[in-house]
Amino acid sequence: MQNPNIPRQKTEAELKIDSLLEKLKTVDIDLEQETADQEQLNPYERMLSIRNVWETIKDKLHNPETALDVGSGFGYGTVMLDAQGIKTVGIENVPAKNEQALELFNQLDITLKEIDKIDFENSPAILETDFNKLSDQEVTDLITMFYLSGELISNPETLKTCEKLLKTNGQMILSTEADRAHVEEILASGNLKLPTNFSWEIIDVPNNFEKTIILLTKN
Numbered sequence: 001m002q003n004p005n006i007p008r009q010k011t012e013a014e015l016k017i018d019s020l021l022e023k024l025k026t027v028d029i030d031l032e033q034e035t036a037d038q039e040q041l042n043p044y045e046r047m048l049s050i051r052n053v054w055e056t057i058k059d060k061l062h063n064p065e066t067a068l069d070v071g072s073g074f075g076y077g078t079v080m081l082d083a084q085g086i087k088t089v090g091i092e093n094v095p096a097k098n099e100q101a102l103e104l105f106n107q108l109d110i111t112l113k114e115i116d117k118i119d120f121e122n123s124p125a126i127l128e129t130d131f132n133k134l135s136d137q138e139v140t141d142l143i144t145m146f147y148l149s150g151e152l153i154s155n156p157e158t159l160k161t162c163e164k165l166l167k168t169n170g171q172m173i174l175s176t177e178a179d180r181a182h183v184e185e186i187l188a189s190g191n192l193k194l195p196t197n198f199s200w201e202i203i204d205v206p207n208n209f210e211k212t213i214i215l216l217t218k219n
Ligand SMILES: C[S@@+](CC[C@H](N)C(=O)[O-])C[C@H]1O[C@@H](n2cnc3c(N)ncnc32)[C@H](O)[C@@H]1O
Pocket: 037, 040, 046, 050, 070, 071, 072, 073, 074, 075, 076, 077, 091, 092, 093, 094, 097, 129, 130, 131, 132, 145, 146, 147, 148, 149, 151, 152
């Protein structure tokens, strides 16, 4: 058993994210977007919040090898997952965001590739498309939606598309800035109906921008 007085050595992935966070503190880029989610414009804060979501949830995952990071925005989640050794494709339908994602990570010597179909061998990569237009079946172990888009998740097609793309036993991480009480209220209201063939749980992320995770597992 680990002696609690001796600090655990950080893993390679944890060190990679630490170094990325340090670089993001000083990166010189003015991101622009047209929507109201202003938090996306702060790369350091976004990466920190996503890292905290990941640290909270990672032990509950089934060792995913591949991930689709849906609504990838400026690519933070896509890059973070790739740094964990998970082959990841970000899906984002706003061209200006994808261009800026490439430029942002290029400044940190991380090449985000642009691809035109799901191909995990190009990880980390971005596929510019409306998520609900994807027609692939059972291709991924994990789907993430960090800082979940209300518009995306309230579209009934979105969870059907997730179900189609996920392999059996695959998992979804939905993280939101809403607190647990708000998430429970939305689920109880029936405005967000989780698919019946998934099991799910709600997990708190203390002291973080994204306060709540819904973890879903496809049965
Ligand atoms: C709140 S932002 C979160 C961005 C990023 N995941 C993050 O953690 O910073 C939600 C993103 O979902 C994208 N989005 C919304 N609907 C989409 C769709 N149908 N297909 C692909 N992306 C979509 C938006 O353009 C936006 O970039």
